[in-house]
Amino acid sequence: MYVVIMGCGRVGARLANLLVGAGHEVMVIDANESALSRLGSDFAGQTMVGDGIDMDDLRKAGLERADAFAAVTQGDNRNIMASQIAKHIFNVQRVVTRIYDPIRTDTYRTLGLDAISPTVIGAKVFYTTLTGEESQENV
Amino acid sequence: MYIIVAGGGKVGFYLARALIAQGHEVLVIEKDASEVAKIANDLGNVVHKGNADEASVLEEAGANRADVIVAATGEDAPNLVICQVAKRRFNVPRAVARINNPKNEQIFSILGIDATVSTTDVILSVIEQEIPAQSLIPLVRLRHTDVEIVEATIPLNSPLAGTTLRDLDLPPESIVAMVVRHGEPIFPNGATELAVGDEVIAFTRATHEEELRETFFARH
Numbered sequence: 001m002y003v004v005i006m007g008c009g010r011v012g013a014r015l016a017n018l019l020v021g022a023g024h025e026v027m028v029i030d031a032n033e034s035a036l037s038r039l040g041s042d043f044a045g046q047t048m049v050g051d052g053i054d055m056d057d058l059r060k061a062g063l064e065r066a067d068a069f070a071a072v073t074q075g076d077n078r079n080i081m082a083s084q085i086a087k088h089i090f091n092v093q094r095v096v097t098r099i100y101d102p103i104r105t106d107t108y109r110t111l112g113l114d115a116i117s118p119t120v121i122g123a124k125v126f127y128t129t130l131t132g133e134e135s136q137e138n139v
Numbered sequence: 140m141y142i143i144v145a146g147g148g149k150v151g152f153y154l155a156r157a158l159i160a161q162g163h164e165v166l167v168i169e170k171d172a173s174e175v176a177k178i179a180n181d182l183g184n185v186v187h188k189g190n191a192d193e194a195s196v197l198e199e200a201g202a203n204r205a206d207v208i209v210a211a212t213g214e215d216a217p218n219l220v221i222c223q224v225a226k227r228r229f230n231v232p233r234a235v236a237r238i239n240n241p242k243n244e245q246i247f248s249i250l251g252i253d254a255t256v257s258t259t260d261v262i263l264s265v266i267e268q269e270i271p272a273q274s275l276i277p278l279v280r281l282r283h284t285d286v287e288i289v290e291a292t293i294p295l296n297s298p299l300a301g302t303t304l305r306d307l308d309l310p311p312e313s314i315v316a317m318v319v320r321h322g323e324p325i326f327p328n329g330a331t332e333l334a335v336g337d338e339v340i341a342f343t344r345a346t347h348e349e350e351l352r353e354t355f356f357a358r359h
Contacts, residue, residue, distance in 0.1 A: 053215070078216045080219070080220050103193070103228070107228045
């Protein structure tokens with residue numbers, strides 16, 4: 001697969017390395033050049049400094065031929081906007097969006113985005129580890 | 140009508156003031172405490188402190204009974220999200236977004252925002268009408284296409300003076316639709332000769348605009 005990852009924080013960098021390790025072609029885009037160094041000096045994928053909500057930058061990153069797109073910057077809004085551009089304008093097949101805010105996660109799931117909320121997942125894991133029980137709540 | 144204005148910067152503030160003067164019920168959502176105090180001081184009890192992109196804040200603001208939401212922050216991504224959450228989660232009938240980067244106008248329209256206002260475009264169009272020669276003036280963009288109607292004025296000493304439209308080296312997908320000479324419109328044909336001072340009105344695709352500019356203004 002050709003995968004474009006927007007946002008080179010801890011999650012983005014780790015995800016990129018996992019994908020490259022599994023033999024995928026990966027492009028990582030971040031607005032901040034120094035963030036790209038998180039990938040490590042032996043990173044075998046491609047990198048680009050750019051704005052993930054700018055259509056021209058996304059085109060340069062090869063969105064037109066991408067099989068998958070992951071939006072994992074710190075900003076929910078940027079992730080949401082970039083993901084919708086990828087899905088509805090570049091017709092990328094698999095689009096995954098990180099959204100911290102559980103309510104926005106819920107809203108955008110109903111709008112068809114594959115949204116992952118670290119807040120929801122993190123709280124669940126903590127709950128289970130603390131109490132030894134599964135949480136019944138979805139928040 | 141009940142109108143929520145998200146973002147209490149200059150645009151949001153003056154918009155809210157105008158809407159209140161027209162008799163609408165208005166609530167401004169602003170995250171910055173000192174801006175909130177300023178708005179409350181000038182406009183009264185019409186401001187709610189919070190981040191309008193958080194769905195819980197929109198709920199506190201009574202989004203589910205709002206008739207219109209205007210996302211007027213200085214950033215495009217929050218403006219998009221505010222409008223979409225308001226429409227989808229709170230069923231606000233009309234969502235209007237301020238656009239800061241004109242490139243995003245098309246994206247917002249594809250993603251279901253009812254109306255967009257690009258301050259950059261508005262200011263640009265005002266400025267461009269004041270700039271005399273050497274530039275293409277965008278007059279209008281046809282709805283839902285990338286076709287633009289542009290105007291160019293043939294400058295003094297232009298090598299194009301005396302050239303017929305037939306011999307004009309136009310880029311692809313571009314046509315000259317009209318020539319205005321001394322205020323008189325001429326419906327041109329291939330034999331029409333250009334003259335200094337002519338205002339040439341052309342249709343072109345946005346992608347060929349730069350080539351068209353060169354056609355009219357490059358020093359041959």
